[in-house]
Amino acid sequence: MTVLQxxxxxxxxxxxxxxxxxxLTPGCxxxxxxxxxxxxxxxxxxxxAALEMRDDELFDEKGWPREKEN
Known part of the structure:
Protein backbone atom coordinates (compact mmCIF):
# COMPACT_ATOMS: atom_id res chain seq x y z
CA MET A 1 0.00 0.00 0.00
CA THR A 2 1.24 3.46 -0.83
CA VAL A 3 1.09 6.56 1.34
CA LEU A 4 -1.16 8.10 -1.34
CA GLN A 5 -3.69 5.28 -1.07
CA LEU A 24 -9.77 14.10 -12.40
CA THR A 25 -10.83 10.79 -13.83
CA PRO A 26 -10.52 8.02 -11.22
CA GLY A 27 -8.19 6.06 -13.50
CA CYS A 28 -5.62 8.83 -13.35
CA ALA A 49 -2.83 20.14 -1.22
CA ALA A 50 -6.03 18.08 -1.16
CA LEU A 51 -4.51 15.72 1.40
CA GLU A 52 -2.92 18.61 3.36
CA MET A 53 0.55 17.09 3.08
CA ARG A 54 3.83 17.95 1.38
CA ASP A 55 4.28 16.35 -2.03
CA ASP A 56 7.60 14.79 -0.98
CA GLU A 57 5.74 12.80 1.68
CA LEU A 58 3.55 11.21 -1.01
CA PHE A 59 5.93 10.95 -3.98
CA ASP A 60 9.65 10.54 -4.56
CA GLU A 61 11.66 13.07 -6.59
CA LYS A 62 10.76 11.34 -9.88
CA GLY A 63 7.00 11.28 -9.17
CA TRP A 64 6.55 7.65 -8.11
CA PRO A 65 4.30 7.06 -5.09
CA ARG A 66 6.06 6.24 -1.83
CA GLU A 67 5.34 2.92 -0.15
CA LYS A 68 3.81 3.14 3.30
CA GLU A 69 6.05 1.87 6.07
CA ASN A 70 4.47 -0.72 8.33
Missing part, protein backbone atom coordinates in the same frame (compact mmCIF):
# COMPACT_ATOMS: atom_id res chain seq x y z
CA UNK A 6 -3.64 5.24 2.75
CA UNK A 7 -4.14 9.01 3.07
CA UNK A 8 -6.82 9.12 0.38
CA UNK A 9 -8.71 6.35 2.15
CA UNK A 10 -8.37 8.08 5.51
CA UNK A 11 -9.53 11.52 4.30
CA UNK A 12 -11.84 10.77 1.37
CA UNK A 13 -12.77 7.12 1.68
CA UNK A 14 -11.00 6.04 -1.53
CA UNK A 15 -8.69 7.12 -4.33
CA UNK A 16 -11.72 7.40 -6.59
CA UNK A 17 -13.39 9.98 -4.34
CA UNK A 18 -10.15 11.96 -4.09
CA UNK A 19 -9.83 11.99 -7.89
CA UNK A 20 -13.43 13.15 -8.33
CA UNK A 21 -12.88 15.90 -5.75
CA UNK A 22 -9.87 17.11 -7.74
CA UNK A 23 -11.80 17.02 -11.04
CA UNK A 29 -4.79 8.28 -9.67
CA UNK A 30 -5.19 4.51 -9.92
CA UNK A 31 -2.55 4.37 -12.66
CA UNK A 32 -0.17 6.37 -10.49
CA UNK A 33 -0.89 4.30 -7.40
CA UNK A 34 -0.38 1.05 -9.35
CA UNK A 35 2.93 2.45 -10.70
CA UNK A 36 1.87 2.30 -14.36
CA UNK A 37 2.82 5.95 -14.72
CA UNK A 38 4.33 8.62 -12.52
CA UNK A 39 2.75 11.83 -11.31
CA UNK A 40 3.80 15.08 -12.94
CA UNK A 41 4.71 18.06 -10.70
CA UNK A 42 1.39 19.92 -11.02
CA UNK A 43 -0.60 16.78 -10.19
CA UNK A 44 1.67 16.07 -7.22
CA UNK A 45 0.99 19.56 -5.90
CA UNK A 46 -2.78 19.23 -6.37
CA UNK A 47 -2.92 15.86 -4.61
CA UNK A 48 -0.69 17.03 -1.76
Missing amino acids: AEAKKRYGSLRKLAINLG LHQINARFRRAWPRLRQQVA
